[in-house]
Amino acid sequence: MDGSTAILTLQGIAKRFGDKEALKSVDLSVAPGEVHVVCGENGAGKSTLMNILAGIHQADAGTISLRGMPVSIPDPIAASRLGIGMVHQHFKLVPSMSVAENLYLGRNPRKYLVFSNRAEMERRAAELIARYRFDLDPRAPVGRLSVGQRQRVEILKALAFDAEILILDEPTAVLTPPEVGELLDVIANLRERGRTVLFITHKLREVKAVADHVSVLRHGESVGTHLAAEVSEADIARAMVGRQVFLSGRGADADKPRTFGPALLELENVSVSNASGRRLLDAVSLAVRAGEVVGIAGVDGNGQTELAEAIAGLLPIQAGTVRLNGRAITGTTVPERISAGLGFVPEDRLDRGLSPTMTIAENVAATNYRRAHLLRGGLVDPARRDAFAERAIREFDVRGAAPDRAIGQLSGGNMQKLVVAREMARRPRVLVVAQPTRGLDIGAAEFIHSRILEAADAGAAVLLISSELSEVLLLSDRIGVMYRGRMLAVLPRKQAEEERIGILMNGGEAQAA
Amino acid sequence: MKAFRQLLRAVAAPLGAIALTLFLGFLLVASIADEPVLAYRELLFANFQSLGNFALFINRATPLALIAIGIVFAFRAGVFNVGGEGQLYLGAMAATVMGLALPGLPGFVLLPLCVFVGIAAGGFWGYIPAVLKVKLQVDEVVTTLMLNFVALLFTSYLVNHLLRDTTTYGAISWTLPESVWLPSIPGVPNATSAFLVAVVLAVLAWVLLFRTVWGSEVRAAGTNLRFAETVGVPAARRVIEAMIVSGGMAGLAGALYVLGTGHRFEQNFSPAYGLVALTVALLARVHPISALVTALFYALMLNGAAYMQIATDVPRSLVALLTGLLVLLMTARLRRQSSRH
Ligand SMILES: Nc1ncnc2c1ncn2[C@@H]1O[C@H](COP(=O)(O)OP(=O)(O)OP(=O)(O)O)[C@@H](O)[C@H]1O
Numbered sequence: 005m006d007g008s009t010a011i012l013t014l015q016g017i018a019k020r021f022g023d024k025e026a027l028k029s030v031d032l033s034v035a036p037g038e039v040h041v042v043c044g045e046n047g048a049g050k051s052t053l054m055n056i057l058a059g060i061h062q063a064d065a066g067t068i069s070l071r072g073m074p075v076s077i078p079d080p081i082a083a084s085r086l087g088i089g090m091v092h093q094h095f096k097l098v099p100s101m102s103v104a105e106n107l108y109l110g111r112n113p114r115k116y117l118v119f120s121n122r123a124e125m126e127r128r129a130a131e132l133i134a135r136y137r138f139d140l141d142p143r144a145p146v147g148r149l150s151v152g153q154r155q156r157v158e159i160l161k162a163l164a165f166d167a168e169i170l171i172l173d174e175p176t177a178v179l180t181p182p183e184v185g186e187l188l189d190v191i192a193n194l195r196e197r198g199r200t201v202l203f204i205t206h207k208l209r210e211v212k213a214v215a216d217h218v219s220v221l222r223h224g225e226s227v228g229t230h231l232a233a234e235v236s237e238a239d240i241a242r243a244m245v246g247r248q249v250f251l252s253g254r255g256a257d258a259d260k261p262r263t264f265g266p267a268l269l270e271l272e273n274v275s276v277s278n279a280s281g282r283r284l285l286d287a288v289s290l291a292v293r294a295g296e297v298v299g300i301a302g303v304d305g306n307g308q309t310e311l312a313e314a315i316a317g318l319l320p321i322q323a324g325t326v327r328l329n330g331r332a333i334t335g336t337t338v339p340e341r342i343s344a345g346l347g348f349v350p351e352d353r354l355d356r357g358l359s360p361t362m363t364i365a366e367n368v369a370a371t372n373y374r375r376a377h378l379l380r381g382g383l384v385d386p387a388r389r390d391a392f393a394e395r396a397i398r399e400f401d402v403r404g405a406a407p408d409r410a411i412g413q414l415s416g417g418n419m420q421k422l423v424v425a426r427e428m429a430r431r432p433r434v435l436v437v438a439q440p441t442r443g444l445d446i447g448a449a450e451f452i453h454s455r456i457l458e459a460a461d462a463g464a465a466v467l468l469i470s471s472e473l474s475e476v477l478l479l480s481d482r483i484g485v486m487y488r489g490r491m492l493a494v495l496p497r498k499q500a501e502e503e504r505i506g507i508l509m510n511g512g513e514a515q516a517a
Numbered sequence: 518m519k520a521f522r523q524l525l526r527a528v529a530a531p532l533g534a535i536a537l538t539l540f541l542g543f544l545l546v547a548s549i550a551d552e553p554v555l556a557y558r559e560l561l562f563a564n565f566q567s568l569g570n571f572a573l574f575i576n577r578a579t580p581l582a583l584i585a586i587g588i589v590f591a592f593r594a595g596v597f598n599v600g601g602e603g604q605l606y607l608g609a610m611a612a613t614v615m616g617l618a619l620p621g622l623p624g625f626v627l628l629p630l631c632v633f634v635g636i637a638a639g640g641f642w643g644y645i646p647a648v649l650k651v652k653l654q655v656d657e658v659v660t661t662l663m664l665n666f667v668a669l670l671f672t673s674y675l676v677n678h679l680l681r682d683t684t685t686y687g688a689i690s691w692t693l694p695e696s697v698w699l700p701s702i703p704g705v706p707n708a709t710s711a712f713l714v715a716v717v718l719a720v721l722a723w724v725l726l727f728r729t730v731w732g733s734e735v736r737a738a739g740t741n742l743r744f745a746e747t748v749g750v751p752a753a754r755r756v757i758e759a760m761i762v763s764g765g766m767a768g769l770a771g772a773l774y775v776l777g778t779g780h781r782f783e784q785n786f787s788p789a790y791g792l793v794a795l796t797v798a799l800l801a802r803v804h805p806i807s808a809l810v811t812a813l814f815y816a817l818m819l820n821g822a823a824y825m826q827i828a829t830d831v832p833r834s835l836v837a838l839l840t841g842l843l844v845l846l847m848t849a850r851l852r853r854q855s856s857r858h
Pocket residue numbers: 021024025026044045046047048049050051052053403404413414415416417418443445857858
């Protein structure tokens with residue numbers, strides 16, 4: 005594609021944060037009316053580049069041209085005036101306000117110049133919703149919407165001011181598979197209406213599904229643009245990582261006989277109810293043996309989160325027993341479980357996994373002060389603590405990290421690596437990992453997978469909870485399926501065909517099981 | 518070495534803002550006063566003109582520093598403790614009552630007892646809102662503020678009806694036995710040696726918060742409660758403990774004021790130390806060492822303003838303006854930093 009027909013052309017864009025060079029030199033050319041996917045490893049600079057287009061960051065060098073004219077984008081208002089709208093990786097909506105209010109936040113139609121004209125606002129919102137055939141109530145408070153619906157509000161918000169170019173930063177990371185399907189339809193629909201879509205994703209299958217072109221960023225540099233139809237998923241992965249990527253696991257050689265040790269994690273009829281009496285876990289029984297990976301599949305919200313938290317000691321159990329290494333731990337505290345040999349990677353790194361404003365060293369040391377001998381004379385020895393973090397950084401290849409930086413400044417994938425590093429550092433007997441690769445690039449995912457398998461090979465019992473069925477199938481020796489708080493079945497990998505799991509996930513065979 | 522550099526960075530921030538405030542303040546004074554240079558000299562240096570002035574300056578800084586260091590603990594645990602004033606008053610009253618109740622005890626027994634009950638009273642006043650927050654999710658801003666009134670009215674009752682020195686006017690208690698009076702700082706007559714306690718405690722607070730597992734757990738609970746729970750921090754307990762320390766420090770400030778400066782309980786002994794200390798802690802960016810430095814600066818301004826008003830035509834309310842400006846400058850800085858994330 006040559007520059008003259010492009011709607012958007014970037015040349016030599018560079019950006020540094022302090023001494024961190026987030027973008028070295030990025031060239032990109034986007035044709036009008038196309039879906040252009042931008043791929044790259046975690047920390048490659050995708051969000052930074054998009055934030056520059058949206059006026060949130062300013063480039064240090066390089067030029068941006070829109071329809072052949074060089075432009076400057078000093079702030080988000082300028083971006084929307086130029087017809088650029090963006091949906092961020094993390095949503096920016098006000099939960100207590102209605103859909104319509106969120107759509108017109110700060111620019112609502114006025115009555116007598118002062119009062120905001122609610123009726124007019126809701127009418128316009130309804131019109132907008134109808135135009136894109138979304139299923140949304142303009143008067144519903146955003147706090148009550150599902151994640152997928154919230155995202156649609158964000159998209160409408162970006163489109164409300166006639167954005168010609170729509171940027172979507174990892175929109176699919178937080179969606180369930182059916183929601184992803186719907187989003188891809190929305191994107192196709194936008195293209196039909198002549199909008200240009202810039203779309204960031206780590207999921208190469210989505211690239212093949214919707215993209216016209218795909219551009220790859222590596223370490224802050226653009227390494228090429230391809231016609232999506234002409235490249236395979238493996239090609240893109242190789243361009244991103246700079247080497248061949250093999251996603252391998254135990255699922256691939258399910259026929260190979262493995263021997264496992266004694267059951268290290270046992271759940272017996274574990275039940276959990278919430279305050280209003282609803283059953284979140286309903287008599288769940290499960291055993292994970294030493295050296296074994298048991299995967300839990302299921303549509304999000306069917307009790308997986310509660311299962312993990314019940315084992316981790318974060319949710320009180322009303323009935324049943326949890327045993328770790330043969331000892332009942334049902335009523336014990338979190339630190340007692342940690343000393344009994346439990347490692348836990350929570351599903352949301354920013355929620356339970358980390359304290360973003362604390363340093364990397366403190367986050368990595370959090371569960372390891374005593375065991376890793378980071379104390380001297382009862383006091384924290386900063387040299388040892390930093391060396392400990394340094395080791396985790398090196399071992400897990402965390403880019404752009406130094407022990408005394410705030411961990412929240414890292415890209416999502418790099419934060420995740422450090423959560424896993426912290427929990428692995430203790431060599432836990434039982435490892436519970438929830439959504440370990442959410443939002444991770446394929447190289448990082450491969451790396452985390454290999455670490456999880458190494459832990460199992462070394463004799464740990466691993467419970468893997470993931471809403472990515474492919475991940476569960478790839479890594480697990482046995483697969484459990486959860487539906488409405490119940491463990492419908494636990495199948496050996498060989499009997500767990502994708503189709504059968506899919507039926508179970510939707511509650512099929514519920515009666516039989 | 519690295520720790521030292523970090524320390525320097527923490528102290529450098531408030532110092533920079535202070536310098537800028539003083540500069541802008543000077544422009545202001547120059548525009549309204551006939552003798553701006555004299556006014557400023559009084560404001561800044563009168564405190565050092567005589568040993569007597571210097572002692573007053575130290576006595577003013579000490580309670581501010583102690584309370585502010587305590588508030589740092591509360592903030593680090595995620596609790597907005599507005600109750601410094603009440604905790605201060607209770608600490609002062611408890612020490613007074615103890616000293617007056619057992620005047621016969623030898624000083625080396627009675628003095629530690631007075632200090633101890635002062636800390637305990639303040640700590641208890643921090644414990645109540647902490648438990649209410651942790652167990653019942655009651656907002657601590659409301660409870661600490663309300664408890665201030667309770668403490669002020671309660672101590673006012675005690676000093677007016679039970680402990681009042683009937684030989685004199687005003688709501689003033691009987692004078693404590695001299696055996697429990699704190700000595701002055703060697704070489705500076707009338708300057709309370711409680712200041713040395715504040716210096717030691719500032720360093721100790723830094724060690725506790727940044728060099729112990731307990732401190733890292735407090736800060737984890739304060740920055741992300743759900744993270745703290747997940748990594749095995751008994752978060753509720755840490756929040757309560759930090760608030761006990763916070764209240765205890767204010768209580769200590771009250772006790773040491775009575776023992777070292779006032780030698781008895783006066784109903785109006787505090788020019789809102791508790792609230793000023795809150796500002797001090799915030800301006801010091803919730804760091805115990807810079808809280809000490811900032812407290813010194815505040816004391817300098819508060820006392821200097823009085824000297825300035827006497828010597829020139831600049832009203833002492835200029836200081837209110839300057840401190841307001843300071844708050845503005847510091848928070849402007851904070852915002853710029855946080856918007857980078
Ligand atoms: N505000 C900031 N301050 C300092 N460094 C930053 C800041 N924002 C981003 N970075 C750094 O710049 C690099 C690029 O980050 P960016 O968020 O653009 O990555 P990304 O490609 O979007 O990654 P991911 O796929 O994980 O979202 C990272 O190394 C990150 O740590």
